[in-house]
Amino acid sequence: MHCHAHPFIIFEQSRVCRDSRWGRCYEGYSEDTEIVRKMTSFVSGLQGEPPTRHPNGYPFLEGRKNVIACAKHFVGDGGTHKGINEGNTISSYEDLERIHMAPYLDCISQGVCTVMASYSSWNGRKLHADHFLLTEVLKDKLGFKGFVISDWEGIDELCEPQGADYRFCISAAVSAGIDMVMVPFNYEKYLEDFTHLVESKEIPLSRIDDAIERILRVKFVAGLFEHPYTDRSLLDTVGCKLHRELAREAVRKSLVLLKNGKDSRFPFLPLNRGVQKILVAGTHADNLGYQCGGWTVTRHGLSGRVTIGTTIYDAIKDAAGDNTQVIYEEMPSSDMLAREDFDFAIVAVGEAPYAECTGDNSILNIPLNGANVISAVADKIPSLVILVSGRPLVLEPWLLDKMDALIAAFLPGTEGSGVTDVLFGDYEFEGLLPVTWFKSVDQLPINAGQSSYDPLFPLGFGMKTNDKRHVI
Incomplete structure (x- = not known):
């Protein structure tokens, strides 16, 4: 979340498209509207549902209890070469439109107020300076009437070294169609250079008028002139019981069961509450910061009790009951x-929090000594492994063989009780893999539908507790 005079809620629009199957989903937009709609339901969830006759492309906000949404990052950010953050999407315009642009059509139809340009490039052209995509396509062809905002210091990347020719960066971005520029630090220099560019007519007044009209349109829709500040009476609802129950539901529905038993005749889950002693181990078992990942409290995330919530260990203690002894040891000794x-x-093991480039990783093994902890515990005790990560990680065959069960928890957030809801059988697993789980990084990029497709777990895979499929 970032704020100007009013809260903006931002959601990643194109990063979900990491597998070519999504491309096939978008191939016929009219045939697969429901799939796209599910991906873009954030917009109406945040802004409210526009009326039937709301003019297409115009921003919409239902009321003061709603917030402006920002669809980002336009466009192709989810298709960069080898998945590199701020990288280069290499594709024809037809593929860019078919695969990556389709969700924006639905966002625009729902009255999304803002769209953020991507740090990334399309065929070597920086999106922040791409007049064709930002103006001719997004604004003119798709009819978007809200405003286009830059990413954090996004215009600085339009020259090398970054920001060295700041006047050029401003001119290129604004001329391309950026209406609001996110300048966190260098605003005095920005205002000086921007004023010069307008006074020298390098940036025409017509471009300024268009940007101002778009920004004012959103502010009028949001009622900022009547109510310039947020409603402080709503503060107590943030993190309330209802919110946490919804988050807990999201956790249990997103967990993906990848393995359940070394022998298909003897499923390991659901776990028995009536046992005497349970060991909980691993770096991620009692760490809220690790459960939440990046963009929590700080940009890159933190370790420890960073906020109010329930860790996986807390939840296990609550779910197991008073008659079961639950012992936590992050790194249990052999003795x-x-x-x-x-x-x-x-x-519970996995990745430390990261955001953006700090998450780029060509190895993708389980960090923080995770594999060794799994191996040491599973050699002695029947073990369920919960992998907490922002993406698939390498799971060596020898390690998988040692596990009795495996769950991909991704980043469950603050409500660890959503994990125990399915562990002990109160709810069934529902989660399916949104991406292919590779066997080794040598397979990357891997896409469903390729003739050489040989994943560890395919796109869309997910077991039920009574499911006998894919026993390792």
């Missing part, structure tokens, strides 16, 4: 594993 008599273990 401890040999000495104690556990019925089973739950090992």
